[in-house]
Amino acid sequence: MLALFIFGCQSIAEIKEKDHKITSKPNIVFVIADQLRSHELSSYGGVNIQTPNLDRLAEEGVRMTNAVSTYPICSPFRGMLITGLYPLHSGISNNDHPLNPDLPSFAKACKEVGYNTAFIGKWHLDGIGRTSYIPPERRLGYDYWQALECTHDYFNSPYYDNNSKELEFWEGYDAEAQTKSAQSYIENRDKEKPFFLTLSWGPPHDPYIAPDEYRDKIIAENLVLRKNITEHEIVDELQNNPRFKIPDKFIKSFSGLRKLAKDKQMIKERYAGYLASILALDDYFGNLMKTLQKEGILDNTIVVFTSDHGDHLGSHQFYGKNTPFSESISIPFLLRYPKALKAKTVSDALLSPIDMLPTVLGLANLKHSKVDGIDLSNIIKKEQDDTRDAILLMNLTHFNGTSLINGLDTYRGIQTKQFTYARYEDKSPWLLYDNLKDPYQMNNLVGNLSYSKLIKRLDIKLDELLKQAGDPEKTKLIYDRIIKENPKRQLLLDLRNTNPNKF
Structure with missing residues (x-):
């Protein structure tokens, strides 16, 4: 049986205070x-x-x-x-x-x-x-x-x-x-x-x-x-046209988890x-x-x-x-x-x-x-x-399980009260959703010419937020710093060896 808490029914004055004063x-x-x-x-x-x-x-x-x-x-x-x-x-x-x-x-x-x-x-x-x-x-x-x-x-x-x-x-x-x-x-x-x-x-x-x-x-x-359980266009694109290579030793186990999803x-x-x-x-x-x-x-x-x-x-x-x-x-x-x-x-x-x-x-x-x-x-x-009209979204690294399983590249983005927008490090737009019209995010508006001006405005706002966040949008610089602080970060070393020209 759920232990419902009951508060709001009694004022603090009605509750017998322990022999101490409230700070x-x-x-x-x-x-x-x-x-x-x-x-x-x-x-x-x-x-x-x-x-x-x-x-x-x-x-x-x-x-x-x-x-x-x-x-x-x-x-x-x-x-x-x-x-x-x-x-x-x-x-x-x-x-x-x-x-x-x-x-x-x-x-x-x-x-x-x-x-x-x-x-x-x-x-x-x-x-x-x-x-x-x-x-x-x-x-x-x-x-x-x-x-x-x-x-x-x-x-x-x-x-x-x-x-x-x-x-x-x-x-x-x-x-x-x-x-x-x-x-x-x-x-x-x-x-x-x-x-x-x-x-x-x-x-x-x-x-x-x-x-x-x-x-x-x-x-x-x-x-x-959720209604978007059958939507797979984005993940299929990541998996069919990968933006980076997963180290060989992880491919088998990660492919099994992809199927699970x-x-x-x-x-x-x-x-x-x-x-x-x-x-x-x-x-x-x-x-x-x-x-x-x-x-x-x-x-x-x-x-x-x-x-x-x-x-x-x-x-x-x-x-x-x-x-x-x-x-x-x-x-x-x-x-x-x-x-x-x-x-x-x-x-x-x-x-x-x-x-x-x-x-x-x-x-x-x-x-x-x-x-x-x-x-x-x-x-x-x-x-x-x-x-406030927007807040920052980001994925700065590849070396976490879900990025490797899904083939998820690094991205930066912003969230407004209406839109979710994300772009890749090379500044190419990746995702744009109108969350008021499309709450399950099943219609990616990137590529829709009607939204090209909006994307430009969102890019300007994103640049502003990234400057505030001290983020140069350069994965290699972030990885250099991480390796300097932790030279034994093996998964990062594996990723760099597998993707020598990217990271």
Whole structure:
């Protein structure tokens, strides 16, 4: 049975306060799922499952309808969230690369004004090894620490407990155990100080597994797949006319995964596990909210829920993520803070990961170092006009699984409230979709002469954004820097050897 949280029914004055006073600064609880596309939450129009706890968060706060993962893979998103900087300013231009620990960060900004800081779950910003110990000086301002760089073994999930260098293991399904740990942290916190807590789950990222009690709720045969599940023009073009060569040792395994993305029955089976994971997360989120209410601090806490990127799950017959399609880039972003945000607010403001730090700290009236993102808090509150017309999209490298599986070349693009546009490094247009007329992105307008003037305008805007992001659109320069920092990056070396004139 789903553990619905109940808040909004009682004011803070009606809740018996523990024998401590509420701090004047708001607490901040930031919850991140991994690979959860916005389309699955019922508050975003999902039809296969109900997510009542996250829906209640949207009902009691703000739902952002244009939250976009600028670079839709794990580490670049997390680098943007933690620092407010574009990937080429933070150095996180690909997965499994270390973030400079001297950079300003979300946690450091909170810590400087008296907050306790805590991180629980998946980090994926250290890049030294997915199970390696991460020392305090590389935690970007987080003090309390129960984390691991990265694992997707959710029922045998290791982590490091604060400064112990011995691996511990979460009991059972790691997202549930991590949530219980977050609840315990809240209950046992220093009640004289505000806190900034980040809870970072691994699911619903593949292998799409969840406890049986949730998996049993989903019947794969009954699932409604997205309408673009049969559209394959773009992926076929990439595979039939490849823009780069995949190293020979990967071809066999990757070709099998390409076939999987075209197998409707296999997609439904994986989709069922994906949705079961989301049901579990929704339940755990409800438990977390109940703890905040029980502690009497819910209304003095900024609660945020989001995800690092989405998942194609067969849409456009792509495998994974990292594309500019909505299944890959459209993420949920929900906020609750009744002291500043009206309930049932829906905002169509364009939101990039670089904006999350300044926006949340703006809501809390906290200062921070200069970042690339902008503070959208007054726009969300309807106190300031929304003037931003586009945000950046990018894929800077080839050496991640989904780029190699799909034959996806590097690209840059922009998202407006109406259009998605992407071009290749040689400036040739690749994709253009009118998302208002074509919400499933099945009609690529590149090549349609009626849109040639629009493409020119979008190119000008894209050039402007790339300049702000410090991106010269030169893969070779990015690869040179990565190799200099990490000479043993074997997959990159393999790609360069296979494509000597390209990279």
